[in-house]
Amino acid sequence: MNAILNEALNNYEVQCPKVEFIRHNENETYKVKDELTNAQYVVRIHKPSEKFSLDVFGDEKHSVSLLESEMKLINSIRENTDILVQQPIKNKEGSFVTVLNDGTPVTLLSWIEGSTVQESKINEEVLFTIGKMVGKFHRFSKKYSKDSNLDRYSYDKSLLVNTILKIKTGVELNILSSEQLKVVVDAANEIANRMNELELIENSKGIVHSDLAKSNLILHEGQVAPIDFCLCGNSYYYMDLGSLFSHFDNLEQRKSILSGYKSIIDEEIDTKYIEAFMVFQIILFIATHINNGENLEWFSAAIERWSKEFFIPLANNISFIEL
Structure with missing residues (x-):
């Protein structure tokens, strides 16, 4: 066990820890028994990997205030819904966030037994349950967001601008061409246009998870548990649907997810907004990984594919999602 992990665990009532590394992206994450x-x-040590940048959020690391608000949100979900989520664990001082000697914040949550959607064979029932869970979360958020005053990220036009500024550095690093950058900028401009339209729709935004990757969805006894709310924030609810659609690209899978969602949120779903936030997810991914782009063999080819399949169609108002 490394020194920083040992220091972290010493702050909690964990007497005989057996540690297993999980991953290191925006956090260094371990399973502890x-x-x-x-x-x-x-246990999450909130120090981003060198391969993952939080610059677009104006953060080098997650602040204590952001992490405290994340713990508050998770506890509110536990108290007010039947969604299965982790339980935040207080340290020996009674706080949900521990700050190590070097200033690094740490949080501890309960472990949910099960497998990720990424590791599992999924069927129509599981997909429907995923959509239903997100619908329940959004139903909760529509009430909770009005009264809460959480310190969270905002997935809005300001973040969109920061994202483009970050991606522009890819031209200086010879990772992107000027032509590729223009395609991304054109797509971002159309995302901003569609955000403006959503501003005219009542109750179109609130707290969203924002990172509903298959690895952040745990299957447990017929339930789907969302984990890792670290990047959750204020945005349009379509942000979460765009997140799901960026990870589930099969037509029938998408239909099943939306069926589950609409069983809770009985509203018309316009795919043009799912497309906008699906592209927003992709360009956020580019921005958070651009510093390491030259070391990623797949990066250049992925930019070309994303441009052809998503960025150019979006900029030209050509639909690429069929339902």
Whole structure:
């Protein structure tokens, strides 16, 4: 066990920890089992990987205020919905966020047993359950967002501008061509146009998860549990649908997800807005990985594919999602 992880765990009532590394993106994440009590946890050391940049959010690391608000949100979901989520664990001082000697914040949450959607064979029932869970979360958010005053990221036009500025550095680094950058900028401009349209629709925005990747969805006894709310924030609810559609590209899968969603949120869903936020997800991914683009063999080819399949059609108001 490395020194920083040892220091982190010493702040909690974990007596005999057995540690397993999970991943390192925006956080350094480990599974921890207390072999004395058999309790299982997730510990997150909030120090982004060198391959992952939080610059577009105006952050080098997650602030204590952001993490406290994340814990508050998760607890509110636990108290006010039947959505299965992790339980935030307080440290020995009674706080949900621990700050290490070097200033690095740490959080501990309960472990949810199960497998990720990424690791599992999924069927129509699972997909419907995913959509239903997101619908329940948005139904909760529509009430909660009006009264809460959380310190969260905002997935809005300002972030869109920051994202483009970050991607522009890819031209200086010879990772992107000027032509590729123009395609991304044109797509971003159309995203901004569609955000303006959504501003005219009542209750179109609130707290969203924003990162509904297959690895952040846990299957547990017939339920789908969302994990890793670290990047959650204020945006249009279509942000989460765009997130799902960027990870589930099969037509029938998308239909099943939307069926589950609409079983809770009985509203018309316009695919033009799903397309906008699906592209927003992709360009956010580019921006957070652009510093390491030259070391990613697939990066250049992926830019070309995304441009052809998504960016250019969006900029030209050509639909690329069929339902």
